[in-house]
Every structure is written in structure tokens, then in C-alpha cells.
Amino acid sequence: MDGAAWHKSRSLKVPDNIKTIIQPPYSPEVNPVERFWQYIKHNILRNAIYETLEKLEDEVCRFLRRISLDKVKSVCGYELYD
Numbered sequence: 001m002d003g004a005a006w007h008k009s010r011s012l013k014v015p016d017n018i019k020t021i022i023q024p025p026y027s028p029e030v031n032p033v034e035r036f037w038q039y040i041k042h043n044i045l046r047n048a049i050y051e052t053l054e055k056l057e058d059e060v061c062r063f064l065r066r067i068s069l070d071k072v073k074s075v076c077g078y079e080l081y082d
Helices: 032-045 053-066 069-076
Strands: none
Touching (some): 032 069
């Protein structure tokens, strides 16, 4: 969870089967979307020049249509350690 006040409220009831972790104020490295964006940039944008924004968009769409769910999970997932 981020550091929002309602995430730290004493009245917040968290079920026993859920472990909460408060993220630092700025922590893109633990945001799954940031990891996926880095993967896209590494595989599409690196060493490439697109003549138009439309061509870049087409390439990103092709890439997203081909990527497997397992690959997305492996890129976005991470282990939590106690």
C-alpha cells in the first residue's frame, strides 16, 4: 500500500490472511506496471526509431498481442520475503 492516511488508519480492518506492506513514498521499482513498461522499452524502443507515432503505436500493439500471460506474470511478479 502507499502511504495514504486511510491505509494507516487504526480503524482499517485487514483480514488475517492478508499481509500489508507500506511502500516508500516513491518506489516505481515495486510497481508491476513500471516493470512491464521497462520490459516493453527494452524489447521495442531500444535501438529503434519510428518515423511516426502511429508506427510506434502499431509496433507496441503487435508486441502486446504476441506476449503470453506467463511472460507478463514473470515480468511483473516478484517474491516477498519476511
